[in-house]
Amino acid sequence: MIQKKICMLGSSAVGKTSLVRHYVDGIFSEKYLTTLGVKIDKKNITIEDQAFQFMLWDIEGTDQYSGFQPRYMRGAAVLILVTDCTRPQSYLDSLDILRQARKETDAPAILVINKSDLKAEWKLEHQQLFDIEKEFIGTIYTSAKTGESVETLFELIGDYFVTQY
Amino acid sequence: MSLNTDLIRQHAAEINIEHAVFNALDCTVLSRQKLDVFVLIHKIDTWSNVIIKKSSTNRVTINVACLFLTDFLIDAELFWARNESGILNSGFWTEQLSNGNLLHFEALACISAGQPILIIKNVAQVFAQQQRTLQAARETLISNETLQQQVDDTHQRINETISTDSDDMQMLKTISNTIDKATFGIMVLNHKLNPILQNPLNYRLFQLKDPGQGGTETPISIIFDLMKKQYPEYQRIFESATQWHGELYWLAAPHYVKWLKVSIYPIKDTLGKVTHWVLYINDISRIKHLLQHNEKLAHYDSLTQLPNRQLFWSIVEQNCMHQEPFYLLYIDIDNFKFINENYGHAEGDELLIIIAQRLQKLLKKEDVICRIGGDEFAVILKNVNGNNSDKSCMAIAQRVLTEVNIPYKVQHKDQLLITASIGVVHFPDDSNNPDLLVKYADLATYNAKLTGKSDIKFYSQELQQKTAQRISLENALREAINNDEFEVLLQPIMDIASGKIIKAEALVRWQSPDAGRIMPNDFIPLAEETGLIIPLGKLVFKHVCRHIKLLQQLGYHHKVSVNLSPKQIYDNSFSPFVYHTLTEYDVPPEQIEFEITESSLANNFEVVLNTLQQLKKGGVSISVDDFGTGYSSLAYLKRLPVDYLKIDRSFIIGIANDGGDQAIVSAVIVMAHSLKLKVIAEGVENVEQLKCLTEMNCDAVQGYLFSRPVDLNKFTDFLQDNSK
Ligand SMILES: Nc1nc2c(ncn2[C@@H]2O[C@H](COP(=O)(O)OP(=O)(O)O)[C@@H](O)[C@H]2O)c(=O)[nH]1
Ligand SMILES: [Mg+2]
Numbered sequence: 001m002i003q004k005k006i007c008m009l010g011s012s013a014v015g016k017t018s019l020v021r022h023y024v025d026g027i028f029s030e031k032y033l034t035t036l037g038v039k040i041d042k043k044n045i046t047i048e049d050q051a052f053q054f055m056l057w058d059i060e061g062t063d064q065y066s067g068f069q070p071r072y073m074r075g076a077a078v079l080i081l082v083t084d085c086t087r088p089q090s091y092l093d094s095l096d097i098l099r100q101a102r103k104e105t106d107a108p109a110i111l112v113i114n115k116s117d118l119k120a121e122w123k124l125e126h127q128q129l130f131d132i133e134k135e136f137i138g139t140i141y142t143s144a145k146t147g148e149s150v151e152t153l154f155e156l157i158g159d160y161f162v163t164q165y
Numbered sequence: 166m167s168l169n170t171d172l173i174r175q176h177a178a179e180i181n182i183e184h185a186v187f188n189a190l191d192c193t194v195l196s197r198q199k200l201d202v203f204v205l206i207h208k209i210d211t212w213s214n215v216i217i218k219k220s221s222t223n224r225v226t227i228n229v230a231c232l233f234l235t236d237f238l239i240d241a242e243l244f245w246a247r248n249e250s251g252i253l254n255s256g257f258w259t260e261q262l263s264n265g266n267l268l269h270f271e272a273l274a275c276i277s278a279g280q281p282i283l284i285i286k287n288v289a290q291v292f293a294q295q296q297r298t299l300q301a302a303r304e305t306l307i308s309n310e311t312l313q314q315q316v317d318d319t320h321q322r323i324n325e326t327i328s329t330d331s332d333d334m335q336m337l338k339t340i341s342n343t344i345d346k347a348t349f350g351i352m353v354l355n356h357k358l359n360p361i362l363q364n365p366l367n368y369r370l371f372q373l374k375d376p377g378q379g380g381t382e383t384p385i386s387i388i389f390d391l392m393k394k395q396y397p398e399y400q401r402i403f404e405s406a407t408q409w410h411g412e413l414y415w416l417a418a419p420h421y422v423k424w425l426k427v428s429i430y431p432i433k434d435t436l437g438k439v440t441h442w443v444l445y446i447n448d449i450s451r452i453k454h455l456l457q458h459n460e461k462l463a464h465y466d467s468l469t470q471l472p473n474r475q476l477f478w479s480i481v482e483q484n485c486m487h488q489e490p491f492y493l494l495y496i497d498i499d500n501f502k503f504i505n506e507n508y509g510h511a512e513g514d515e516l517l518i519i520i521a522q523r524l525q526k527l528l529k530k531e532d533v534i535c536r537i538g539g540d541e542f543a544v545i546l547k548n549v550n551g552n553n554s555d556k557s558c559m560a561i562a563q564r565v566l567t568e569v570n571i572p573y574k575v576q577h578k579d580q581l582l583i584t585a586s587i588g589v590v591h592f593p594d595d596s597n598n599p600d601l602l603v604k605y606a607d608l609a610t611y612n613a614k615l616t617g618k619s620d621i622k623f624y625s626q627e628l629q630q631k632t633a634q635r636i637s638l639e640n641a642l643r644e645a646i647n648n649d650e651f652e653v654l655l656q657p658i659m660d661i662a663s664g665k666i667i668k669a670e671a672l673v674r675w676q677s678p679d680a681g682r683i684m685p686n687d688f689i690p691l692a693e694e695t696g697l698i699i700p701l702g703k704l705v706f707k708h709v710c711r712h713i714k715l716l717q718q719l720g721y722h723h724k725v726s727v728n729l730s731p732k733q734i735y736d737n738s739f740s741p742f743v744y745h746t747l748t749e750y751d752v753p754p755e756q757i758e759f760e761i762t763e764s765s766l767a768n769n770f771e772v773v774l775n776t777l778q779q780l781k782k783g784g785v786s787i788s789v790d791d792f793g794t795g796y797s798s799l800a801y802l803k804r805l806p807v808d809y810l811k812i813d814r815s816f817i818i819g820i821a822n823d824g825g826d827q828a829i830v831s832a833v834i835v836m837a838h839s840l841k842l843k844v845i846a847e848g849v850e851n852v853e854q855l856k857c858l859t860e861m862n863c864d865a866v867q868g869y870l871f872s873r874p875v876d877l878n879k880f881t882d883f884l885q886d887n888s889k
Contacts, residue, residue, distance in 0.1 A: 012303045034300045036269075036292060037257025040232045055232055064468050064514060065302055069256065074236065089310055089510070096511045 001044070001051045004161060005075050009101065010082035011093040012061030015114040018144035019082065020058045023154055028145050035060045038072060047158035050165065054154065062097050073104035078157050081136070082112045085120040098135055108160065111136040112153060117143040183207070190286065193217065197245060197281035201226055201238070209287065212268055215260055216285055233258040234272055234285070241274035245281035257292060301455045302462055308452050309426075312349070316428050316445045319347060323443055327353075327432050337362055350446030352385060356439050358403065360385050370425070370448055372417060388427065388444070391415060397604035401611060404636045406431045406439045410539075412449065412474075424453040436700055438643050466536040468514055469521035477535035477543055481599045484545060485592060492546040492558045493602055495588040495610040496524075496565060499619065501540035504581070516573055516583065523568045528561075543606070555591075555623065562587045562621045570619070584619035586610055595624050608632055615694055639695055642688055645675055646700050652676050653708035654874035655725065657883055658845060658867040661859050666887045668724035668758065670867065671709045672874040673701075693730050702733045703742055709757075710750035712877055717752075721884050726758035726788060731765035735772060740779045747783075754784030760811065762790045766801055774805060781806040788845070792833065802840060810837045814848025817868070821853035831861045838862070 008016040017035050022028055024041045041056045057076075062068045073079075081098055083090040098109055111133065133139050138156060142149045187194055187207040193216060195203035205217070205225050216234065217225040227234055237255040244253045255272040262268065269292040273284040322343055330336035344351040344364040352363040360383070367384035368375050376383070391413040392399040402409045408430050415423040426449045432441040456462045464476040472480065484491055498520065505513040517540070524534050524542060533545040544565075551557040566585060573581040588609025596602050605624040612632060613622040622628065645651065655669040675683040692698040709725050716723065733739050747754055759780060766773055766789070777787055788809035789802070802810075812830055819826040830846070837844045846858050849868030858866060872883060 013307055032300075032304070034296060034303050036296055036299065037259065037271075038233055039259040039261070041261075042232075061303070063303065063306065065299055071240065074239070087307070087310060088314065092509060093511070096509060 001053050002161070003053045003055060004077040004157075005055045005057060006078045006080060006157065007057045007073060007076045007101075007107075008059055008080050008082060009094070009097050010061060010112075011084075011087075011090050011097075012063045012065075014061070014082045014084040014087070014090050015142075015144045016061065016080075016082045017058050019080075019112070019114065019142065019150060019153075020056050022144045022147055022150050024056070026147075028147075030145075043154070045154065045158050047155065047162050050158075050162055052158060052161060054157075062093065068097060068100045070100070070104045073101055073107075076105050076107045077161070079105070079107050079109040080112055080153075080157075081109055082114050084115050085113045085141070086115055086118050095135070108137045109135065110153070110157065111139040113139065113141045115143060115145070116141040116148055117146050191289075192287075193285045195225065195283045195285075197283060198224070200242070203227075203283065206282075212287060215262065215268060216270070231260065233260075234270075237272050237274075238283075241272075241281075241283060244274050245276060248276060251275070257288060298462065302467060305452045305456060305462075306467075308449070312426060312447050312449070313428075315347075315349070316447070319343065319351065320428075320430055320443060320445070323351075323353070324430070324432055327441055328434075349448075350384065350444070352444040352446075354385070354442040354444065356441065358385075358389075358442065361441075367446065370423075370446060371415070372421075384446075385444075387415070388413065388425075388446070391425075392427075394600075397600040398607035401604075401607060401632075402429065403442075405611065406433065406437075422450070423448060424450045436643055436646060437696060438647075469518055469536050471521055471542070472533065472535040474535070474537045477533075477537050478599070480533055480535070480545060481602065484547075485597060485599045485602070488593075489547065490549075490554075490594075491592050492544075492549055492554075493590045493592065493606050494544040494546060494558075494562060494565070495537075495606040496542040496544065496569075497586050497588075497610050497614065498540040498569070499584045499586055499614070504583075508581075516581070519573060520569060520583075523571070524565065527564060527568050558589060558591075559621065559623075562589060566619060566621065586613035586619065587621045588613050588624065589621065590624040605629070635691065638688070638691060639697070641677065641679075642675075642692060642695075642697055642701075645677065646697060646704060649704060650676050650678065651701070651704060651708065652876065653705055653712065654876055655712065655880040656867060656874040657872050657880070657887075658726075658865050659871050660865050661855075661863060664887075666723065666884060667865060668726060669880065670726045670760070670874075671705065671712070671728070673705050673708075674874075689730070693732055696732060698730045698732050699736055699739075702730065702739070703746075706743065706746060707750075710746055710752045713752050713756050714750055715877060716881065716884075719881055719884075721881070722756065723884070724756050724758055724786070726760050728790065729759045729761045729765075731762075734761060734765055734776050740776065740783075743780065743785070744783050755786075757785040758788055758809070759785060760788050760790040763792050766805070770801065777806050790847075802842070807842060809843050809845055811845045811847050811867075812863075814868075817846050817848045817854055817858075818850075820857050821851075827857065830858075830863075834861050834863055 008020060010016055012034060013032055017033075018028060020041055024043050035058060037060055039058045041058065043054045043056065045052050045054060057072060059069070059072055060066050079098070079101055081094040083094045094111070101109075137160070140149055140153050140156065142153055144150060184207055188209065191209060193208050193213045194206040195217070196206055198204050202220070203217070203225050205223055208217070216228055216231055218228050220226050227238065229235065233255070241253060253274040257269055257271055260268045260270065269288050271286045271288045273286065275282050275284070323340055326336055326339045326343070330339065340353060340362055344362070347364060347366070350364065350367040350370050352360050352367060355361050363384065365375060371382070371384050371387050373382060373384065392411075395413055396411055408428075410426070410428045413425045413427055415425060417423065426447040428445040430443050431439045432443060434440050464473060465471065466473045481493065501513065504516060517536075521534070521536065521542070524544070528534060528544060528546075531547055535543045537543045546558060546561060549557045549561070565587065569583055569585045573583060588606050588611070590596070590602050590605045590609060592602055595605055608629060609622045609624040612628055613620040616622075652674045654672045654674060656672060657666040658668045658670060659665065660667045673685055675688055677683055689698070692701050706727060709727055713725055743757075744754070747757070761773070761777070781787060786808040787806060788811055789805075789807055790811045791813045792810045810833065812833055816826050816830050820830055834844050843864040845865040845867060846854075846863050847867050849855055849858065849866045849870050851870060855866060855870060875883070
């Protein structure tokens, strides 16, 4: 079994914790409970006969109350940058966070645009989105509420690991 | 009792105390023996087994399932190896038990009596407490972000509708569709601040009966009342047509309290004249309520940890009550918006934190520093010494500016330069009323910003009068542009060798129906500051084209030079406008010259170069005005597509008798000629000066010796005489 560390990054309340909860326990709660520090969950997954143990580091959101913690990046195999499709600012924040993470790790990053069950009343300019997306190995729209593409997200990551061997 | 047993008892007692302390702190304590092996010093029975595993009698290892702690040990090992003092802290982490319960921990590494120690602390209580605080803080942050975004989106739509729909009825209909759906109060006011449209929500926000059902109070009257009381600077917002965001506290009888977040935006026509105001009103009582449970969050700014605007107010009021003199400084960061937009909000935030720290370092403990707005700080200075306390205060303000000016190292750039403007008022000299003090401080800051930024202004009554005058002059100027109250005069420029008029400089005069003729010095700087120079410049250019056209019809094809201000150089639309207008009036570009001042070169050289090249491409020529007064170097001039240098009048005045001026002028002429530039001397008033200039090989002259600026008729007379 190969262990892989996956970091959930992004500003507060974009749904990092919810995505992990849905993926690991299959549950979702409307109530927002802000994360402090780190919580690590484990999940086993087999892709093309290769068994993996994902260690999901759910990290406190980066905002003006809590700075980015470079230490938590150590040994990360993948970074998941989570944004909230209803909050344009969360895109910009994710870029900022990625920039800081890049000082610590070259691990590939995936852009997750969460809360796809909610209607986004805005959209980024094409160029802007392009600029953002070129930093990532992939972009995926998810909903921790309906579960849309949550499994897919982690399967994609598994696929990515498999191609590495 | 033997000594021996005494010692043993004492030792045992000490150990017991130690264990009692660890129990009270809810800590498991380990001493590192070798890599991954620890000696157990103290354990907490209820949870230690989650973290550690017994390996032999008193040896333990860390439970491998504790991924976070295992990871932290990598850092701890390095820390112990360096044999450092202090404590390494892991930060909070959470372990989930098989029954779903959560435990919250923190690990500390240190060295005690030469021994590496690992402490694992159950932080349940601190965690819960911090979580409550952060929960409130983050919910507020997000609510504010969402509110602001909704307001921005709506405003963009309304602004577009008002600016593009010429049909008033249609416009109102479109807007009312937009605002009826909104979840916050929206009002559109005309320029006289009377509401012309609002959604019914406004009435509900203030618990008023719907319009037409009686009652003298209206939402807007309440808002204006509240602003008057809580933001004494409110009048200035409307007079100077600036955006405003703030929070209002509304006490509805008898026990009902509401917090409203209000955003006010002016909507301007192409001349910059305000045609409408749009107000957005959000009920943020719930958020405020959340915060009020937490003293620290309610009174301190979360970013800088400085007292916020609310606390600032009560501090000012208290200080006024104590009757001891103090200075109030408003510090406003210049162009902060630019930084946020170009480097991102994270960087902007980082800067604000650094600025706050610098201010704190600079000022005394008893001085209070507050963050009273996005990019505004206030300082209350007490005990300013010296028999001339204004002077001491000025020195402090100066030091603040110097401190702010030190370059900043931020993510994207390691040399970010920032300036600030400061307004100062004194209690009780300027006023003993807190409202007025704040209002005057705002006014002084506003004036400091006007005079080119990075400035300090003390409040005075003259300043207030000047501000009022300025605002009325600005309005008059706007009207004047609208009604074209301008006249463009021409001043001939003579070729020295031939004595012929070779071209003319266009000079604008404002012919005000109320105030008579107003000279450029009295309105051009204002036009420049307010941006009105852009429409004014275009108007003047059209006058010039008309003049040229008329002269052509009389058979004269002289070139006319037109002054370009720095703002015009930075205006992208200017060059296209020029060539469009030239075609419209059928004027060949060779008959136009643009004069740029030397000082406008100093700023953004690349931008200037780009604009000038664009202009030149079409065939106009360019001259550099006021040469000698700025700092432009030859290197600059060489790269610019310039044809003429105009030597500033200040050098010409003394040229006949001041050796210094003579030397400068003659050197400039030689230098210019070597760069293949021709030289025009400005402000030539007598024959001695002309004689000197002729000897120095100057090419052309302009000044009262030949003619003042004259109107088109007089100018044609001149041409007639001159061509004889
Ligand atoms: N509608 C919707 N709400 C979500 C979704 N994901 C998270 N949330 C909600 O967003 C809030 C913040 O979620 P959380 O997972 O704590 O965010 P974190 O701070 O990034 O860990 C909670 O109230 C969640 O219920 C989603 O996909 N759709
Ligand atoms: Mg979370």
